[in-house]
Amino acid sequence: MCYFLFIKDYFLGFWDYETPKVMVVKNKKLGVIYRGVQFLVITYFIWYVFISQKAYQDSETRPESSVYTKMKGTALQGDHILDMVEYVRPSEGGDVISTILRREVTHNQRQGTCAEHFTVPSANCSKDADCTSREVNFDGNGQRTGRCVPYYNQTFKTCEIQTWCPIEDYAAIWEPALTEAINFTVYIKNAIHFPKFKVLRGNIKPNKRNGQKYLNKCHYNEKEHPYCPIFRLGYIAEQAREKFSELCRTGGVIGVFINWKCDLDLDPSECTPTYSFRRLDLRKNLPSSGYNFRFAKYYSKDGEEFRTLIKAFGIRLDVIVHGHAGRFSIIPTIINTVTAMTSVGICSIICDWIMLTFIDKNDIYSDRKFDDLLTVPTEFTISYGSNHSDLSEGVAL
Amino acid sequence: MCYFLFIKDYFLGFWDYETPKVMVVKNKKLGVIYRGVQFLVITYFIWYVFISQKAYQDSETRPESSVYTKMKGTALQGDHILDMVEYVRPSEGGDVISTILRREVTHNQRQGTCAEHFTVPSANCSKDADCTSREVNFDGNGQRTGRCVPYYNQTFKTCEIQTWCPIEDYAAIWEPALTEAINFTVYIKNAIHFPKFKVLRGNIKPNKRNGQKYLNKCHYNEKEHPYCPIFRLGYIAEQAREKFSELCRTGGVIGVFINWKCDLDLDPSECTPTYSFRRLDLRKNLPSSGYNFRFAKYYSKDGEEFRTLIKAFGIRLDVIVHGHAGRFSIIPTIINTVTAMTSVGICSIICDWIMLTFIDKNDIYSDRKFDDLLTVPTEFTISYGSNHSDLSEGVAL
């Protein structure tokens, strides 16, 4: 034991080496148990800690990551052709990108007064007194003027409100879904950097043979094109186990996971990403499932502003990058080796317990293992110097 | 000790069991110290490591998280009704969402030339020579034309600049704050996924009884509606200890923290989030406190583009998700148990030190504990085989 270093070097030499005295028990049963436990512990360390967990490596998670996304494809919406400028939001191409699959469009909304929608609580009325002026119903579309007006071209009446008219609930035109969007592609460029190891990797393989041409044509496919960073929306939906037609109806958020698992002891070219896809918003008929958002295009005519309100259902792709890199390093190797060796000590505890409880029926082992020493009374120790060896024998037995 | 395995099995049997020889000291004082230290160490491990830190669990932090936000509410700005399409940016509903609370609007800006604002350094002039043509002042609003012109309808003159005219500093109309925004609501849908445990949770409780209806009416409140994901802006400001009227004036960034602490050994339905709110941008009368941004709506009339410039003050909500999940696992349990047992060894170090320094006045203990062995000279060892037991006695004493 090393710890006596600080106390004992004044009465024993500093350069002495101390080692514990050991009792060897020649008992087959105990030996087998002992070696068995040792084997388990050593196996655990070699197989699990060193081989599986790579404890000999210094590791880094959470690399610095940069994601750039760009969508491509055109679709026909009636007579109107939609290109990516119209269906992709935001346009800047960051790690979150939404594509519109279906729209409910309300054209030519203007600030003014019109009838509240009939489903809004207490919106139905027969006379002006039914509508409180300046009241704002939380579920309604605007502030009430206090008048009761015919509901658009219907015979019944609702309270008049001040808002963007006509109201969306009444005037929105449900466009059919962009089913062609299944063939839209999203190009995902990802570069990661492990600052500790100074390793920079990208998900586009430099390919001198075909280069840009390849990137213009390929579509990612785990087996055929694992290095192509261009993903069909249909492929993404399929991998996320979603029906594209269902996504068109309700919208949804899909996570695109880019996983980098880099063993830098191997060739860096082995450090390539894998992709996985999973729907992120909960479903299972939960209320408010899906993904939609509203935005408007504003126009002006003769100084008066009007807008086209669009409620968009679509897919939001969240690109999430996970990274892990490891490289051999001396310090974790030493630490884990020492831990392994120290942990082997647990074998002794188990075997000592077995030995002293189950095997040592006649106290032979414990007698030899334990050297009892009574507290020596003070008068007794006076004569101690002269008869040292006898005394210690006497105390021990 | 297990480590001799590799050296000794050629001269001692492989199946022998080795256990350290121990000296038992029957000293009450020492025994009490020893057991006391042991008690502290064991208590630390059981109470802190195992119960408080749950060291028997395999844990995962940083779940994959998906956030979807949507604001609701209408407000009256003079005669103009504002709905969420106008005051929420960006419209896509990600984890960062801004709501406009106050606007400074500059209408009908056009590309052209007009007078520079009088507060800009060296903008005041009395003749054309005071203004350098093509000079761009960094604090100014555009490039100087070299002319000195009357400042709008004032009597003094400033340098003329080429820019969007009229300049914002002169022409902006300060709209009153949207105090009704205190009742706006933000719906925050959050789904998390712990990939290691394959656990998927959302912050919306499936509620068959009322479902969608409940979500249309409820407002989050820690005590009454802990499972409602709809938050009043006023509630958020209050929880972040901010005055809403102050936020309307300067704007601010508020963090909405969703904390998931999941003990997966319990029923998964116990894994529910808690919310907390804190202002993220620094204040305390620091320069440039608050949150504002500028954007413009572009229009065209007779082929000429004009715009409405809006300087918006508002609340930016940053939804930040923290997660931690733990589940019983055999490997961390074993590792921590072994560590605990090994750490108990620290008791021996302390007690040995106490024993040898303070109690062992007559070297009785140290004599018995330490078995001194001198280096045997070479000539001496020749005769060693024949008289083994005597020699070893002689060396020891």
Place this chain on the structure above:
Amino acid sequence: MCYFLFIKDYFLGFWDYETPKVMVVKNKKLGVIYRGVQFLVITYFIWYVFISQKAYQDSETRPESSVYTKMKGTALQGDHILDMVEYVRPSEGGDVISTILRREVTHNQRQGTCAEHFTVPSANCSKDADCTSREVNFDGNGQRTGRCVPYYNQTFKTCEIQTWCPIEDYAAIWEPALTEAINFTVYIKNAIHFPKFKVLRGNIKPNKRNGQKYLNKCHYNEKEHPYCPIFRLGYIAEQAREKFSELCRTGGVIGVFINWKCDLDLDPSECTPTYSFRRLDLRKNLPSSGYNFRFAKYYSKDGEEFRTLIKAFGIRLDVIVHGHAGRFSIIPTIINTVTAMTSVGICSIICDWIMLTFIDKNDIYSDRKFDDLLTVPTEFTISYGSNHSDLSEGVAL
């Protein structure tokens, strides 16, 4: 050893103290090796673990961070003056901000039919039969009408498509780069919060003397203005080792890293950030290097919508915040001290191995260290009680 606690306190007193018996080997060579290894281990722990890695501190990484960015500057594009409302996207000022450096503008696009670009595969035609109606070529700009029309004012013909006309490839006007953008500035406000330590820090130093005035004038510079949060784009590009003119041409993504390394045992005012800049998108003549995106401004005239399509090349700044804080804590200090002491035990293993293999030529040490004990046959143990001391002697030798 402490572990016998549970078994032995019924036959030995609970308050007894057990300490391993130790053999002291007075061998200089071994002592020097032993102390040498000890010295290495202790040095490693004191220097690397405690001083360099600060193992006595409780630490927290990943602070809650809030970033607010704002750009400033004006540039002249021909006769058109551009201000930040036009060249910065998105306008909300989050942690990702793009500035446009060069634009390819297609004016007055309208929904209609026009000739496909001649580089699109199979777009060239001589008669209508060459063009399949309703076909959408993936690399093309829209759906074919089935007619073969003259390519704008050229003599050759291409298939007619239904799309936004005129097509970008033909009609885009390449504007010169905004070289003045090198002097644009970006103001980056960052506030972090370490929840465990309840420490809140910002990157703007409260400066009573000059305050807001200083922030209006200063430009960040590592040496002269380390506390100024305003960065020139030119400085950022320079620090990221990029040529600004090259960035204007292709665009690029630059990471702005804010590193907080806080030793909270020192004065909190020492906890200041450092900045570093690195290009994040891969280059090295890889295909699709750079950063660009498309967006459009929509207008309306006489009920007909038209748009200006802009392909923007620019710099995207990704502000990435790293944080680490540490503060003295008793628990990690104790744990690491115990680990250090336990690890010193590794010295014994090494020295025992050296001693028994290389030095102990005559088995003196191993004879004294190891106390062999044969398994005692059952009939032998019957007589054991009466002649205890002799027997144990006999078994041992």
